[in-house]
Amino acid sequence: MSHELIIFLAMVVTFAAGCFALKLPVSISMVLSAVIGALVGGQGIPLRHLVEGTFSYVDTVLVITCAMIFMKVVQESGALDALASLIIEKFHKVPALLLCLIMLVIMFPGMITGSSTAAVLSAGSIMAPVLMLMGIPALETASIIAMGGLLGMIAPPVNIPAMIIGGGIDIPYVGFELPLTLLTFPLAIFTVLLFGYKYVKKLDYEAIKLKLNNEPREKYGFRIFIPILLALVLMVLNKAVPSFPSLGMPLIFLIGAAVGLFTGNKIKVVTVCKDAVQSVLPVLGILMGVGMFIQVMTLTGVRGFIVTSCLSLPNGLLYVAMAVAIPLFGAVSSYGAASVLGVPFLLAFMSSNQIITASAISLIAALGDMMPPTALAGIFAAQVVGMKKYTPVLKKCLIPALVLIVWAILFIIFANQLAPFIVLK
Amino acid sequence: MMKKNTITGAICLVLALAIATVTGINFIELKNPGDIIPGPGVSEVHMLSEYFDGIAGTNGDTEIYVMQGKKPGGKVLILGGTHGNEPSGYMSAITFIENAVVDEGTVYVIPYTNRSGMTHNDAQEASPQYIHFSNKDGAVRTFRYGSRATNPIDQWPDPDVYVHAASGQTLSGSETRNINRAYPGVENGNLTEKVAYAITQMIKAENVNLTFDLHEASPEYPVINATVSHEKGMSVASVGLMELQFAGISMALEPSPVNLHGLTHRELGDYTDTIPLLMETANASQGRLRGATNEALALTGIDKAYEKSAELGMLYVPYDENGHPIEERVGRHLQGIIEYTKSYSEQYADAPVSFSNVPGYAELFTDSDGSDLGGARLGQYLN
Numbered sequence: 001m002s003h004e005l006i007i008f009l010a011m012v013v014t015f016a017a018g019c020f021a022l023k024l025p026v027s028i029s030m031v032l033s034a035v036i037g038a039l040v041g042g043q044g045i046p047l048r049h050l051v052e053g054t055f056s057y058v059d060t061v062l063v064i065t066c067a068m069i070f071m072k073v074v075q076e077s078g079a080l081d082a083l084a085s086l087i088i089e090k091f092h093k094v095p096a097l098l099l100c101l102i103m104l105v106i107m108f109p110g111m112i113t114g115s116s117t118a119a120v121l122s123a124g125s126i127m128a129p130v131l132m133l134m135g136i137p138a139l140e141t142a143s144i145i146a147m148g149g150l151l152g153m154i155a156p157p158v159n160i161p162a163m164i165i166g167g168g169i170d171i172p173y174v175g176f177e178l179p180l181t182l183l184t185f186p187l188a189i190f191t192v193l194l195f196g197y198k199y200v201k202k203l204d205y206e207a208i209k210l211k212l213n214n215e216p217r218e219k220y221g222f223r224i225f226i227p228i229l230l231a232l233v234l235m236v237l238n239k240a241v242p243s244f245p246s247l248g249m250p251l252i253f254l255i256g257a258a259v260g261l262f263t264g265n266k267i268k269v270v271t272v273c274k275d276a277v278q279s280v281l282p283v284l285g286i287l288m289g290v291g292m293f294i295q296v297m298t299l300t301g302v303r304g305f306i307v308t309s310c311l312s313l314p315n316g317l318l319y320v321a322m323a324v325a326i327p328l329f330g331a332v333s334s335y336g337a338a339s340v341l342g343v344p345f346l347l348a349f350m351s352s353n354q355i356i357t358a359s360a361i362s363l364i365a366a367l368g369d370m371m372p373p374t375a376l377a378g379i380f381a382a383q384v385v386g387m388k389k390y391t392p393v394l395k396k397c398l399i400p401a402l403v404l405i406v407w408a409i410l411f412i413i414f415a416n417q418l419a420p421f422i423v424l425k
Numbered sequence: 426m427m428k429k430n431t432i433t434g435a436i437c438l439v440l441a442l443a444i445a446t447v448t449g450i451n452f453i454e455l456k457n458p459g460d461i462i463p464g465p466g467v468s469e470v471h472m473l474s475e476y477f478d479g480i481a482g483t484n485g486d487t488e489i490y491v492m493q494g495k496k497p498g499g500k501v502l503i504l505g506g507t508h509g510n511e512p513s514g515y516m517s518a519i520t521f522i523e524n525a526v527v528d529e530g531t532v533y534v535i536p537y538t539n540r541s542g543m544t545h546n547d548a549q550e551a552s553p554q555y556i557h558f559s560n561k562d563g564a565v566r567t568f569r570y571g572s573r574a575t576n577p578i579d580q581w582p583d584p585d586v587y588v589h590a591a592s593g594q595t596l597s598g599s600e601t602r603n604i605n606r607a608y609p610g611v612e613n614g615n616l617t618e619k620v621a622y623a624i625t626q627m628i629k630a631e632n633v634n635l636t637f638d639l640h641e642a643s644p645e646y647p648v649i650n651a652t653v654s655h656e657k658g659m660s661v662a663s664v665g666l667m668e669l670q671f672a673g674i675s676m677a678l679e680p681s682p683v684n685l686h687g688l689t690h691r692e693l694g695d696y697t698d699t700i701p702l703l704m705e706t707a708n709a710s711q712g713r714l715r716g717a718t719n720e721a722l723a724l725t726g727i728d729k730a731y732e733k734s735a736e737l738g739m740l741y742v743p744y745d746e747n748g749h750p751i752e753e754r755v756g757r758h759l760q761g762i763i764e765y766t767k768s769y770s771e772q773y774a775d776a777p778v779s780f781s782n783v784p785g786y787a788e789l790f791t792d793s794d795g796s797d798l799g800g801a802r803l804g805q806y807l808n
Contacts, residue, residue: 004716041717049551051448056548059582114585158585163597168713169647172685173586173595238584242593246584291549299551301717304730308714312737336549344713347645347739 003041004305011037011293011302025282026373030289034296041300053295056333057287060117064283064376066253067121068276071384073257074126074227076272077264078216082224084130085212092208095134095200096193102127103148103192107184110152112235114160116334116369116377118249120149125384126228131196133208138385140195143396146381147191150366150404153334155184157239161338161362168343171354178422179359179411187407191400216264224264231256279383286373294332303340311344318348319412323364323405330368331375338365352415355423360408360415367401370394455554458506458543459568461490461519461536462808466526466780468493473535476630477623479612484579485620487540489533489627490522492780498530499634499776501766502699504624504689506537507605509571510547510711511641512556512723513754516568516803518639520755521762521783523808529770530778533631538638539604539620541579543571552710553720556751558804566807570723573711574602580616590614591696592686600687605638608692628697634776635661635769638689638703639758643712644731644740644749646705651677652761653703655694661772662702665765672764674757674786700769704761706754707742714739724751725799750798756789 014036018029034053038046074080091098106127110119124145131141153159156177163173216224231252238246247255261267297303306329310321322345330337342361349357369377375390378397382390411418463470469491474481505518518536525532537543546552550572558566577583583598590611600606602617610622628636635658642649654662662678669676681690681701693701709715709731710723716730726748735744742749763785770777784806793802 047444048448048451048554051444052546052548052551054548112585160585160597163586163595164599167597167600170682170685173597174684239586242588248582248584294549295551298549298718301715301730304714304716304728308730308733308737311714311739312733340713344645344739347647350647 004301007041007300008302010040027285027289030293034292037296049295050292054288054291062250066250068280070253070257071125072272072276073260076267077260079224081213082217092205095203099192099196103188106148107152111155114158116149116153119152120380128384135199142381142385142393144195146377149377151184151188154366156180161365164338165342165358175423179356226263227256227260326364327367331371334368337368353419356415360411363408464523466492473623476627479619484541485616492527492532494527494529496529499778501532501778502633502636503534504538504638508573509542514639517755517758525780525783527780541575543569545576547572551718560807575617589687594686606687609696633699636699636701640705641708642705644707649741653679653690655681658700661769665768668764707749752789752802756786760786
């Protein structure tokens with residue numbers, strides 16, 4: 001047994017023992033497993049590495065925290081109820097189209113920021129009450145939102161994993177639009193109809209109407225929507241007018257939240273912020289633990305051992321290795337998986353059209369956001385519909401996830417045949 | 426119960442503060458990338474901010490070592506440390522500064538091109554913080570092992586998407602801090618763009634004829650053991666390349682892609698009169714397939730994970746139990762500078778550049794029996 005495998009097993013066993021035997025939080029178990037990995041790897045307790053690893057997630061931590069504050073403000077102000085009643089009133093006669101439109105709205109923040117968390121926590125949380133009022137159960141609603149977040153993150157124009165994978169072999173981010181569109185939108189329509197259509201095909205508007213809270217809309221009128229519209233405009237502004245400085249997601253969410261204090265119901269700022277931070281704290285802790293975990297894996301050679309083991313499989317099994325390894329590694333971070341495994345797999349499929357292959361690998365990398373323990377898309381999707389556990393969401397998403405993998409692999413297999421038609425440079 | 430929680434909380438807080446203090450001090454100590462002891466050929470040391478004061482007083486400002494020849498001639502610029510995690514780039518520049526004597530023309534050397542990138546390490550890469558060499562007197566010389574990108578302390582946050590100012594090309598947001606995606610630079614841009622702008626201004630102000638940008642790449646990266654040339658440098662590069670092949674150095678010549686923007690070999694060629702050449706050697710410590718990450722890996726390249734990858738046919742360089750020691754990588758760069766400069770001087774006889782006393786591939790690598798590779802031999806060429 002190789003030294004790296006022994007270290008890896010020691011880390012996995014420590015993590016499992018921490019979570020299941022000692023009932024410690026996931027974050028603490030990750031920290032312990034990183035420390036044990038370093039000790040078994042002969043590195044002592046490398047404080048510098050443990051701290052340095054966490055810094056990968058500084059930006060993510062800020063986005064998550066600020067997005068949650070925004071979400072809580074929008075919810076408390078009454079804007080969510082107002083939007084739900086408006087959308088259902090306007091589109092209840094065409095439920096399938098309504099579902100597809102809602103999916104597009106969920107995906108949109110992901111499409112322009114490249115972050116599934118941003119999509120789930122902003123548009124996902126806004127659309128959750130709409131879907132549930134239409135009669136879709138909480139579990140299916142969370143699954144739609146989680147998958148919408150993933151697909152939004154991969155859909156054009158902004159796909160960070162594809163940029164990272166392409167950047168690994170110096171392909172500029174040009175010509176990716178159509179492959180990414182074809183990879184994501186059919187899956188989005190499939191997913192939302194799979195989970196939602198049977199509940200909405202006979203939509204009883206009169207019954208739903210009784211459940212709608214029209215009060216905020218009637219009381220505050222258009223101004224109740226201003227924080228949502230403002231956040232949306234600020235997200236798009238820098239993309240449409242590049243000379244306008246990029247404000248960054250955290251600041252955009254905070255501006256939206258600040259404006260939301262004055263556009264609807266009265267809000268206790270300190271309480272809302274405290275609640276928001278408290279609800280995301282376990283996830284932030286996991287991210288810190290994961291940062292340490294991956295840094296120790298790199299330090300001790302476990303990371304290289306995993307990557308080379310995956311790539312050493314015979315050609316046919318390479319697709320299976322990619323379909324399993326990239327999402328699994330994505331448990332650490334989907335961006336990390338794109339860089340650490342996405343680039344070597346792109347090199348392994350070098351004879352296929354690189355733009356289509358990189359696009360398809362980025363789609364598989366997105367599944368990392370559904371992989372425990374981080375499972376950012378799953379955790380937050382469950383949170384926005386009020387579910388206590390997120391594992392049912394992950395189980396529910398298994399079918400679309402498998403379809404997604406098959407869809408991506410088909411694109412890689414037929415990349416060269418598709419290229420003349422869908423890669424427009 | 427409440428009291429117990431308060432005590433636990435207080436202990437955690439004190440522990441966190443103690444860890445933050447220890448690691449914070451360690452981080453601050455990374456500011457010095459490694460002192461350089463100029464050799465007899467160095468006539469002046471300037472700061473890059475003298476060409477563009479927009480970077481004065483920032484961590485982007487960096488030293489330019491000027492090596493004036495006895496006779497007039499052309500001008501050569503050597504850029505080391507474009508990427509701080511590619512040690513043969515800046516160690517070649519430093520070895521040149523500490524040894525070379527220029528006979529004709531002028532050689533400018535910027536050992537830490539992205540100086541800010543030398544002052545931190547990339548999260549989750551577990552890079553060594555320092556590399557050490559014993560010099561000819563037995564004293565230990567210490568240099569930093571840095572990052573590919575500008576320190577976030579100097580430039581943060583990254584946008585979602587990096588838009589290259591001159592071309593509109595989009596790349597991943599993290600590339601915003603990569604100086605080799607920022608050329609020709611932006612006068613009022615971010616720090617990385619400003620440093621790139623300063624270098625472009627320096628090349629224009631000094632009428633630099635030939636520019637070398639010294640890099641390393643992971644062994645699985647297709648452009649490796651290669652020289653990338655702007656189209657106007659092809660004749661210089663092809664003659665120099667033949668000389669390198671005669672010296673036993675396997676080197677590929679790649680044309681600079683016209684659709685990949687922000688790199689030295691494209692933009693310095695397009696926006697200035699200089700002939701830009703970029704060279705790559707094989708560095709396991711920056712690769713994705715590497716095993717345990719430490720100083721030894723950076724200096725020897727010995728890595729069983731890469732041996733396995735070579736057996737799988739995944740690499741673009743040969744890889745065996747001898748790795749790719751720093752002497753081989755620095756030797757390739759320095760021999761490249763020697764041969765390409767000779768080739769340039771032959772083709773542009775009105776502005777020749779010549780120098781001596783630079784250790785080449787043979788002195789640094791092939792003349793060794795192998796026992797002193799991995800830092801010891803290179804140390805003998807450091808002051």
